[in-house]
Amino acid sequence: MDDLGLDPELAALLDNTPIKKSGPAIRKDSLFSNSREAVGSADKGIADVDLTASTFTKIDKFLNDTPHALxxxxxxxxxxxxxxxxxxxxLHGLLTKFLTCQDPKDRGVYRQQLITAYWDFSCNLAIKSASLRMxxxxxxxxxxGLVLPTLLTPEQKSLFASIIDENIWREPVYYLDEWFREIGSGKIGPSSTDEARTNRKDDSARFQQLLSKAQGKLQSAENLLRAKSEERIRLEDNIKETLNIAFQHEPLAGFAGVRDAFTDQQKRMITEISEKMRKLAILDKELLSFIRDYETAxxxxxxxxxxxxSSGGGETNISGITAEFxxxxxMAKMTCGRQGNHFPILSREYFHSSSREIGIRENVIEALRTIESIDPEAYCRQYKSQLNRIPPFVILIPSYGDTGMCWEPFDRYNRVTSRGRIAIPMYAKNxxxxxxxxxxxxxxxxxKEKASYYWMEEGLTGNYYQWFQGQKLKGDVKEYFINDYLLWMLKESDGIQKLNKEVRGIFWRYMPFHKDVKQKLKGRALVYQELCQRDLNREMSDGY
Structure with missing residues (x-):
């Protein structure tokens, strides 16, 4: 091969002979083999992110057929x-006074005291929830929040007795006892707060933070490695295709079994192949570097x-559970709001949801799946031009609040592949x-986190904020955005025009509907036809 004047590394690549290099040897046969999760072959935990999943599980069973008698x-x-x-x-004393009191004023006082007493009592339950023997x-x-079953009607008791206990769907949606158990075991780190940093003595929590960072680097290395491997495969396929065309010769007229010479086009192809082979050698060299980076991570x-x-020693992280509680x-207070119903105990006086309206795991998963069918990038985050689907942790709060909220968009120690955290009130009106x-x-x-310092100028938040300022609106810009998102998902996705024209354009670009929804809307109104045309224009100009 060297007689042809090729680069030695390129010649070695074509000969499929190893290149002698200094430094550690690359374990090609072990690539991803020690990390079966990387190729999706291992049994992932519920908390682990599966980048191969494209949607939530379709729920086909919402309740047990036979309720228990507990x-x-x-x-x-x-x-x-x-x-x-x-x-x-x-708690018992205050609950007794609250239920037997006839005076509305005294009952209101007992109600307020009962709220505090319940949370104090539940803190002990949260710590015990880490034990499977609870x-x-x-x-x-x-x-x-079901302390006293007699506070419910027989129908309501039957409903709660029919709820499926275990997470058979393996989606990251947790009831409180499950959530505290995961926190206590160290499988999930406590939610971020504005408190001081983790105590140095808490080795388990400190190692968990370092592990989260390392997992982010590992996922980043894997993404880069996969992208480089795919780039090399595309080039190899292109070379093979070009070779097939370049080596096709027509029979030479008048000579049996003799093929014609190269055409001018085939000669150009041979020259192009030489350049592509040099590029292939460079790609392979880069791939080796990415393999090293991946194995190190x-x-x-x-x-x-x-x-x-080993740091936990099998012990429950009590301090972590207490802080998480x-x-x-x-979270419970925020789902209710200042004027909402903060009563924490399940009672027929406040609970009026049907089986499909109650915030059990199955109903919430189905709601999340429906949202994703309209807004396919709702749970996606972009990293180095690659869009990764990373659904958040969902914590089901037993409260009468009406508003779900996001506590954190992702783990501050792993911005690449960590899950965000959202809280959903179980007994909302809707x-x-x-x-x-x-x-x-x-x-x-x-x-907002993606745009960082430029969140008021760039991307989704920047464009929406500029419109907000231009309209001279007052109040919290995020609250306006949330209300507009509701209109976007509930009305605009059905062709009912409720949003400001400029806001519709911002949402269409930065939170695009599913292609099927777009196709449906295209035939509904001229305004949606124009937006679809903008998409085509951006694609043609590579500015999308």
């Missing part, structure tokens, strides 16, 4: 309160994972609106 147990209430500290006694009655009390993740597993309490407001909040915060 809520008919006369000792259920005693099982909830039994074995707890003085907070249980205080009494089922206590688990349901924390999960649904993989080793870091493996080492830190071992430290996380206070965060959840704040579950669809509650889930939509949470997704809208997530949309806004992800876009």
């Amino acid at each position: 809520y008919d147990d006369p000792s259920y209430y005693k099982k909830v309160l039994g074995g707890e500290n003085e907070s249980a006694q205080r 009494e089922q009655a206590k688990r349901y009390s924390l999960r649904y 993989e080793d870091d993740v493996r080492t830190l994972q071992q430290k996380v597993d 206070e965060t959840i309490r704040q 579950l669809q609106i509650a889930v939509l407001t949470a997704v809208a909040d997530l949309r806004w915060q992800v876009a």
